[in-house]
Amino acid sequence: MVYETSYESGRRPFKPDLQRGKWDKPTDYIVACLGLALKNDIFTISYWFFFDMGLFGILPYYLYMVIYLVPILVIHSFMGQFSSSGFISAFRVSPFFKGMGYVSLALSIASLMYYSIFAIVPLLFILNSLRPTLPWSCEAAKSWGNLTTICNMTSDKLDEFIMLHNSSEIFETTVVHVPSVQYFINHFEHLDTHEYDMPNYSLELSWPIFLYALLVWGILAFIFTKFAGTEKFGKLLRYMIIIVVVLMTICLGRFLFLPGAMDGLLHYVKPRMDSMLEGSSIMPIVVLQAFGSGWGTVMSLSSHNDFKTNIMNYSWIIGFGQILIYILFGMVSMMLDHYYTNQIPENLSVFVDSHWMLYLSSATALASLELPHMWTILYYTMLLLGSLTVMSTQIFTIVSSLLDEFEWLRERRQQLTYSLLGILAVGSMFFCTNHGFMYFSAVVIDAIITHSLLHLLLLLAVLWVYGRERFQRDIEFMLGEPFASWKIFILRFLAPIFLLYSLLIGVIISSVEHVFSSSFVMIMSIFLVLIPLLYVPGYGFYIMLQNTGRFCDRFRRACRPNDWYPIEMETRQKYEELVGNSDITHQLYEVTEDVDLSA
Numbered sequence: 001m002v003y004e005t006s007y008e009s010g011r012r013p014f015k016p017d018l019q020r021g022k023w024d025k026p027t028d029y030i031v032a033c034l035g036l037a038l039k040n041d042i043f044t045i046s047y048w049f050f051f052d053m054g055l056f057g058i059l060p061y062y063l064y065m066v067i068y069l070v071p072i073l074v075i076h077s078f079m080g081q082f083s084s085s086g087f088i089s090a091f092r093v094s095p096f097f098k099g100m101g102y103v104s105l106a107l108s109i110a111s112l113m114y115y116s117i118f119a120i121v122p123l124l125f126i127l128n129s130l131r132p133t134l135p136w137s138c139e140a141a142k143s144w145g146n147l148t149t150i151c152n153m154t155s156d157k158l159d160e161f162i163m164l165h166n167s168s169e170i171f172e173t174t175v176v177h178v179p180s181v182q183y184f185i186n187h188f189e190h191l192d193t194h195e196y197d198m199p200n201y202s203l204e205l206s207w208p209i210f211l212y213a214l215l216v217w218g219i220l221a222f223i224f225t226k227f228a229g230t231e232k233f234g235k236l237l238r239y240m241i242i243i244v245v246v247l248m249t250i251c252l253g254r255f256l257f258l259p260g261a262m263d264g265l266l267h268y269v270k271p272r273m274d275s276m277l278e279g280s281s282i283m284p285i286v287v288l289q290a291f292g293s294g295w296g297t298v299m300s301l302s303s304h305n306d307f308k309t310n311i312m313n314y315s316w317i318i319g320f321g322q323i324l325i326y327i328l329f330g331m332v333s334m335m336l337d338h339y340y341t342n343q344i345p346e347n348l349s350v351f352v353d354s355h356w357m358l359y360l361s362s363a364t365a366l367a368s369l370e371l372p373h374m375w376t377i378l379y380y381t382m383l384l385l386g387s388l389t390v391m392s393t394q395i396f397t398i399v400s401s402l403l404d405e406f407e408w409l410r411e412r413r414q415q416l417t418y419s420l421l422g423i424l425a426v427g428s429m430f431f432c433t434n435h436g437f438m439y440f441s442a443v444v445i446d447a448i449i450t451h452s453l454l455h456l457l458l459l460l461a462v463l464w465v466y467g468r469e470r471f472q473r474d475i476e477f478m479l480g481e482p483f484a485s486w487k488i489f490i491l492r493f494l495a496p497i498f499l500l501y502s503l504l505i506g507v508i509i510s511s512v513e514h515v516f517s518s519s520f521v522m523i524m525s526i527f528l529v530l531i532p533l534l535y536v537p538g539y540g541f542y543i544m545l546q547n548t549g550r551f552c553d554r555f556r557r558a559c560r561p562n563d564w565y566p567i568e569m570e571t572r573q574k575y576e577e578l579v580g581n582s583d584i585t586h587q588l589y590e591v592t593e594d595v596d597l598s599a
Helices: 027-037 049-056 060-083 088-095 099-115 117-128 138-144 155-163 180-184 206-225 230-253 261-269 275-293 297-302 311-342 357-367 372-405 407-431 436-480 485-516 519-545 552-558 569-580 585-596
Strands: 174-177 349-355
Touching: 027 230, 027 275, 027 297, 027 311, 027 372, 049 060, 049 275, 049 311, 049 569, 060 088, 060 138, 060 275, 060 297, 060 311, 060 372, 060 436, 060 485, 060 585, 088 099, 088 372, 088 436, 099 372, 099 407, 099 436, 099 519, 117 180, 117 206, 117 357, 117 372, 138 180, 174 180, 206 372, 206 407, 206 436, 230 311, 230 372, 261 311, 275 311, 275 436, 275 485, 297 372, 311 357, 372 407, 407 569, 436 485, 436 569, 485 519, 519 552
Parallel strands: 174 349
Antiparallel strands: none
16 A cells, blocks of 8 residues: 555546635534434434434433544545545545445435525424414314314313214224424425325325425525535534524523423433433434434534644534434423323223324424414424525535536636525425425435445544554544554444444334335435445446456555645645655656566
């Protein structure tokens, strides 16, 4: 394994973008990574085994955080910060694996297409909360005919409800609807969250939902028009995330006074052995959410750090901060869930259709408060800002990575951004349909498979192919402090075990999910999530074809680091002095070696 320049390897030389900018404050990197925890699709794909686990079910997260979350965060941060480049160009550390960067690009684009749902729904509720009567309130639900809603479960209407059901039906499970869930479903002609024969329904686009989607992409276009630079964008993220946390804390305090909310909070913090066991089995999946809706986001965000930024300490802060955000959202979800449970008399066997608690069911609970319009706007503004934070961060890292890899795009940054937003807006149209909304979680779950595989390949590329000693040397040079060998041992031998477990769980859950999803979603997942994985070995073999010699020689040269050095000239010179001439291969030496071999 030797250090090569692009000219020696016969590949296109890497030219760093010296105008890419840095964070205004070092803490902006921490805040940006904390914002990745606002990726609330974790609360949809793991609803049944996450909400009911409570606080003690989350405790195993801290163990997994020590074993592989923080160490892998360090590797992502190291690659971006050392190379000062995004998730494509950073794989100069081993060009054979550069296809991982392009896979990450495909995953990021795919995730952004479906993630627009998480901004559309809050925007819908915010704009419609300006009406004099909230359309999802119990007052508005009176005009819905004989549909059984949670509003019929109040004490003054209990006798009326019992009269509508004979004695034999009382002991059977009856579905009770939440008006806010039904309000959203009414935007489609055919959408039932409990029917599994949705593929039999024709694909139906909801034009109101699509218009809200266009408005979301318009807001994002405005953000990248006014906050295009790294410094400005970092400040924007800082204030957005602070506002989200403040609003969530305010809403949490208000929810405490909902009927049954304290029971939900006590249930959430109650120690239970079964919760610990469930948490031990599912938390490895939750840990993967720390890296954002795509893959390589942390790598690109860290590339805007100063070279000496202490990513070790920052990774610990990010790990703890993200789980605190998960706990905060979990507490709100549990309180809302028990609020609806508290509305049901114990002598009735009913099921409350509180689907997608944080986004849909919460609106009716907000409508029961004093000043319901104000609380609805505050709560859904918090959700909207959280979703926009995740989406804008993902778009920022995609644009940054493309500009790092393709020099000719650097003068067309705005055109690239607008083109990307246009592609995403068109692609998100499918998720404005009944099939797209019902089965978007299939794409989310498929991403668990690809994320686990990419993390495993990253460990292989950095700690085995590039080498343990070289990685340890580089990170010690960058941080100016020792990097213990036991940390590398954890990354090389323990972390892969849990990643393999996450991969297995992802395969099982994904298989079950696709049984009930439409064939179009299956095809979409294959093209957007699974097929891009083939690009990793494909690009590796392409690099090998550019070299000469036997297969083993080609493979070794394809794995050698290519232009792997700090971009700042003074730091680069110190690094080359550290590496030493024995670890640097110059073109003249390569030519002489080839001549000797041919002789």
